[in-house]
Amino acid sequence: MSAGAQTMLKIGGLWKSFAGFVATRDVSFELEAGEVHAVIGPNGAGKTTFFNLITGHLRPDKGSVAFEGRDLVGLPPQRIVRLGIARSFQRINIYPRLTVFENVQVALIAHEGQQWNLFRPGRSLHREGTRELLELVGLAAEATETAGELSYGKQKQLELAIALASQPRLLLLDEPTAGMSPQETSETIASVRDIVKARGLTLLFTEHDMSVVFGIAERISVLHHGEMIASGAPDAVRNDPEVKRVYLGNNAHG
Amino acid sequence: MPPRNQLIASAALVVLLALLPLAGSRYAVDLSTEVLIYALFALSLNVLIGFTGNVSFGHAAYFAIGGYTCAILLTTYRWPLAISLPAAVVLAGLVAAVVGYFCVRLTQIYFAMLTLAFAMLVWGVAFKWKEVTGGDDGFTGINLPAMLTNHVSYFYFTLAVVTVAVAALWMICHSAFGLTLVAVRENSVRTGFIGVDTRRMRWAAFTVAGSFGGLAGALFGMYHRGMYIENAFWTESAQVLIMVLLGGMYSFVGPILGAATLHLLQVFTNQYTTYWPTVLGLILLVIVMVLPDGLIGLVSRVRARWGKT
Numbered sequence: 001m002s003a004g005a006q007t008m009l010k011i012g013g014l015w016k017s018f019a020g021f022v023a024t025r026d027v028s029f030e031l032e033a034g035e036v037h038a039v040i041g042p043n044g045a046g047k048t049t050f051f052n053l054i055t056g057h058l059r060p061d062k063g064s065v066a067f068e069g070r071d072l073v074g075l076p077p078q079r080i081v082r083l084g085i086a087r088s089f090q091r092i093n094i095y096p097r098l099t100v101f102e103n104v105q106v107a108l109i110a111h112e113g114q115q116w117n118l119f120r121p122g123r124s125l126h127r128e129g130t131r132e133l134l135e136l137v138g139l140a141a142e143a144t145e146t147a148g149e150l151s152y153g154k155q156k157q158l159e160l161a162i163a164l165a166s167q168p169r170l171l172l173l174d175e176p177t178a179g180m181s182p183q184e185t186s187e188t189i190a191s192v193r194d195i196v197k198a199r200g201l202t203l204l205f206t207e208h209d210m211s212v213v214f215g216i217a218e219r220i221s222v223l224h225h226g227e228m229i230a231s232g233a234p235d236a237v238r239n240d241p242e243v244k245r246v247y248l249g250n251n252a253h254g
Numbered sequence: 255m256p257p258r259n260q261l262i263a264s265a266a267l268v269v270l271l272a273l274l275p276l277a278g279s280r281y282a283v284d285l286s287t288e289v290l291i292y293a294l295f296a297l298s299l300n301v302l303i304g305f306t307g308n309v310s311f312g313h314a315a316y317f318a319i320g321g322y323t324c325a326i327l328l329t330t331y332r333w334p335l336a337i338s339l340p341a342a343v344v345l346a347g348l349v350a351a352v353v354g355y356f357c358v359r360l361t362q363i364y365f366a367m368l369t370l371a372f373a374m375l376v377w378g379v380a381f382k383w384k385e386v387t388g389g390d391d392g393f394t395g396i397n398l399p400a401m402l403t404n405h406v407s408y409f410y411f412t413l414a415v416v417t418v419a420v421a422a423l424w425m426i427c428h429s430a431f432g433l434t435l436v437a438v439r440e441n442s443v444r445t446g447f448i449g450v451d452t453r454r455m456r457w458a459a460f461t462v463a464g465s466f467g468g469l470a471g472a473l474f475g476m477y478h479r480g481m482y483i484e485n486a487f488w489t490e491s492a493q494v495l496i497m498v499l500l501g502g503m504y505s506f507v508g509p510i511l512g513a514a515t516l517h518l519l520q521v522f523t524n525q526y527t528t529y530w531p532t533v534l535g536l537i538l539l540v541i542v543m544v545l546p547d548g549l550i551g552l553v554s555r556v557r558a559r560w561g562k563t
Contacts, residue, residue: 077447082449095444097440102433109433110449111448117429118425118429123433166448
């Protein structure tokens with residue numbers, strides 16, 4: 001860690017088990033403000049559970065999660081979003097029957113706390129902001145389409161736009177390129193990196209494509225059977241004997 | 255239809271209805287009064303069903319609370335209408351807020367069953383609390399202001415109140431609040447992750463639905479000059495649910511269409527046969543099998559078929 005960098009997210013001794021299966025085992029973790037950080041690990045390593053514990057979707061059995069010095073354990077997702085952490089989901093999680101435009105518009109309404117406004121017409125709000133976000137993720141042309149009818153890759157982009165509408169300082173992307181073609185993957189990653197840098201966001205993401213991970217991550221953490229077995233700069237992680245043994249070396253992840 | 259045209263169409267409908275008494279048919283005026291009341295009742299339920307995606311099986315409770323409260327305040331306590339009617343709405347809303355507080359902790363069938371359970375409690379109170387509600391004899395002889403005792407003047411009163419209430423519901427359903435309710439309906443988990451307390455949203459929708467349901471009940475009681483325990487029974491909850499489904503729950507105007515159609519069908523059926531429940535069963539069958547998105551859905555399908563949009 002460079003001197004003077006600020007710890008944004010600090011996780012200590014995190015545990016979570018489901019009916020005896022330990023999905024998160026004593027995980028401690030620190031994330032500096034402004035870094036691009038990847039969490040990798042084989043399927044079932046506990047990456048999504050880790051995200052769910054941070055964002056309030058699940059409550060840890062034990063341990064602490066502090067965001068900018070504030071304890072998040074026990075807070076519901078909507079409070080955590082308001083503190084500045086937004087996320088996307090591995091499995092598409094949008095409003096499939098609403099238009100692309102409405103998907104983002106309602107997220108902006110929520111961000112501004114206007115969900116309690118019974119008087120202002122919803123459809124007239126944040127039209128400019130919605131357009132800007134759709135342009136940013138490359139969906140301006142699809143604004144009036146039904147979200148569920150978009151291609152898989154475009155639905156993933158819409159996920160990103162919805163997350164950005166919450167104006168987070170920390171963005172969590174769970175497998176942002178899962179199910180995408182190599183072409184879509186590289187486009188998406190380039191666009192995510194540009195957005196994160198332009199907005200000064202901190203990015204924590206999980207990803208199975210190692211070329212993506214080593215292409216953009218400044219730091220990498222490795223989960224294996226719920227345990228964080230390594231965390232550090234890409235080269236250090238790549239050469240870590242334990243990581244090599246359980247993951248990188250003998251696994252045909254592409 | 256663009257909003258401007260919707261507004262013009264609605265205004266035209268209100269004007270047409272206002273001219274109706276000139277036709278001189280008492281039957282038509284009474285029937286229209288009833289349809290207006292049921293339309294408001296169905297619209298109020300649709301805030302919960304269509305917009306928020308929560309199927310309530312106990313909406314008659316708020317209808318009954320509004321109806322009994324207004325009736326009792328007017329008659330037993332001799333309060334003026336200008337206070338009795340708003341008080342009935344407020345009480346129905348308050349009870350909905352209390353009941354909703356518990357119901358929104360559950361979802362789907364469990365939510366529906368809890369709304370039904372609370373509604374049966376309300377029915378039980380109306381039945382047992384004889385000295386206040388009249389029990390199974392009903393609460394009759396409601397004391398109406400003299401100017402409303404004439405059926406035409408009561409029709410105009412209902413038309414005015416329902417028009418204002420429907421306009422208010424339209425505004426609420428199309429507001430930022432209403433759009434967020436749709437988001438809750440479409441994907442509750444995602445809506446939590448954009449920073450919305452979805453349980454509180456559902457609670458608010460429950461309260462709004464109960465309040466407007468109470469208003470419909472108050473108008474109903476005054477129209478019939480009486481409230482009866484059947485008005486609180488679960489079959490009433492089922493009937494208003496069918497009105498919503500028949501009209502189309504994903505459209506604002508659908509429930510109005512459903513209420514009018516179902517009520518008129520009931521009135522005409524009763525002229526020829528006593529088998530209304532059988533007819534109602536057949537209607538339900540048709541909705542489920544061929545009209546999943548209601549009459550409104552049928553209208554748009556026919557339009558699409560003939561190349562108009």
